[in-house]
Amino acid sequence: MSGPNDNFDPKQVAALDPAAVDGYVSEALAAIAAADTSAELKRARADHAGDTSPLALANREIGALPPQARKEAGQRVGKARGQINQALAQRQEAVAAAELQAALAAEHIDMTLPVDIAPQGALHPVTNLIDEMIDVFVAMGWEVADGPELEAEWYNFDALNLAPDHPARALQDTLWVDPPEAGKLLRTQTSPVQARAMLTRGVPLYIISPGKVFRSDEYDATHLPVFHQLEGLVIDKGISMADLRGTLDHLARAMFGDVKTRMRPHFFPFTEPSAEVDLECFVCHGDSVGNPDRPCRTCRSEGWIEWGGCGIVNPRVLAACGIDPNEYTGFAFGMGVDRTVMFRTGASDLRNFVEGDIRFSRSILGGAR
The missing domain is CATH 1.20.58 (Methane Monooxygenase Hydroxylase; Chain G, domain 1)
Structure with a gap:
């Protein structure tokens, strides 16, 4: 070992x-x-x-x-x-x-400093004005009604007493949807909402119907193929032109301040009698009429600005929508929202309303009355 x-x-x-x-x-x-x-x-x-x-x-x-x-x-x-x-x-x-x-x-962050996390947007001037107009009527107890933008011919024309040969049905005014025999179109006014409301909601009826409408119009400074309307409808017992005038005066003061209105005789198939509603020029207040030393571009020295149409609902429209015209009467009115924005702010070109430039929306809202 x-x-x-x-x-x-x-x-x-x-x-x-x-x-x-x-x-x-x-x-x-x-x-x-x-x-x-x-x-x-x-x-x-x-x-x-x-x-x-x-x-x-x-x-x-x-x-x-x-x-x-x-x-x-x-x-x-x-x-x-x-x-x-x-x-x-x-x-x-x-x-x-x-x-x-x-x-x-x-890398510390001072939480006391203001910071823009994302660029701020702005309401479109038309949306903003529609909201204001709705508030005026809701405060009076009215309701807001809505309807389809792709509408049936009967609601857009027949129910509103527009005859089959009425010029508004022609291609130069109306945007029809293929196939033609289907009787479908892009609504030319928000009045079909009124017809639908009369058929479904019954009476008494106090509604406004804001929304887009479509016409075969040129795209220029004063016309758009797609624009906005706000229409109102009242159906009740004992309704007269005096009620209509008082309602429009109240709306005009809410939109433009201390301003006068006037009515001129006119013709609409769905109202009888009918009238055009004018606003006293809120720039010159009529002082430019006959006064070459003080011309007014807003009203062209006429003292008045056309605002919309109105009238007492035609008995034929009431009957077509199932309402007894011998028991009930009503009034209707409508005006262009885009044009109302122009009146309130001095905007000169409708095309700016659809270009999507947020700087325009901010400037308009900042200059609104």
């Missing part, structure tokens, strides 16, 4: 000398303490705790020691490596906290 092997090269295991191991630990702790960033700490970890670090290389030489010396050397190296790993963990925590504080200081 052979004895223990006590033969080894002292130079080969010099790295395991206690003084050498203590030196590795001192160098590692100094490098770790000097690391101020995660990158520097990562480099110190690789240099002093990685696979090619002095302690890792020394650990490989333990097998060259005599058996009785291996345990002591292994404990010495393990303790040294534990010291270094503990120092790395503590320094990692300190460096991470310092970097977080630095990032918070550099």
